[in-house]
Amino acid sequence: MHTAEIALSLLLVVIIVVSLLSNVLVLICFLYNAEIRKQVPGLFILNLTFCNLLLSASSMPLTLFGVLSNAHPGGQIFCQVVGFLDTFLTTNSMLSMAALSIDRWVAVVFPLSYHSRIRHRDAVIALAYTWMHSLSFSVVAACLSWVGYHQLYASCTLCNGRAVNAKTQFAIYTMVLHSLTFLLVSVVLCVTYLKVLKVARFHCKRIDVITMQTLVLLVDIHPSVRQRCLEEQKRRRQRATRKISTFIGTFVVCFTPYVITRIVELFVTEPFNPYWGMLCKSLAYSKAACDPFVYSLLRHQYRKTCSDIINRLLKRSSPNGSGCNPQKLAYYISWSDLSLML
16 A cells, blocks of 8 residues: 555544544433433534534445555445435535534524524424435435445545546536535635624624723732733634634535535546545545534533533533633623624
């Protein structure tokens, strides 16, 4: 094996392990915490976790086998089933991210009317659309025999037809698929999260004004306390930008190389470097490993649930149950409404 193949294999192993463990942990938190199950975003996160787990258990191991052996993983029918799942799960996960971004946009921009605008019934309708959207493209590809083993990506996925007419139809299908999934979701993520960032900056500015007015009134405040307050203002402004950049950046970095390669592949005759195709596919898979941290595990509610589960397993009392830090409580009151939505 070449060094590049070894590196790609190790990368895929890390992605598979991290994706399986992190998504299982999100599922455990969802089942353990009743409050998470009651929230509307929990349905979208559950659907995203379900897609990531299936993708990690079906398509990723076969791609790892293809990278290691440079051979067709399994029979033709088996590969077509895996290719069908690859298209369905990837499309479904993208649309779930768009649904999450819309939910958080409504929650931040219209906080008073959020519960009347976004209900569990609306979430179920949105999820039904994501499934119908994903199934329609997957079924079309399967019926027209456009799924199978693709040597460039070393995986069972969408493949070109051999006939000229089939290639033209496949090119149209691929352009429509990526336009209504990757491009559409990219636009939705950028529009919604940039509006959320605008609101976050407004709240940061409002909190900063209140803080500065308080510091002016407290003339006897120690300089070190004043400096810590100013540093906290700066961190608060950076925190919102960092979170929004993570939501959009991970999606763009993980999927853009793969989508662009797919589109360019339709119009060029010269073959691509196979290592580039495998790397692009691995980057697309890595989104399944990033999603649990981006959307769930780094949030306070999930971190607290994980801590409660660990304390229960170790038969320890929760450290959050005794006492209350006034400084943390004051910060929570001023910032919790926005940070929980992000």
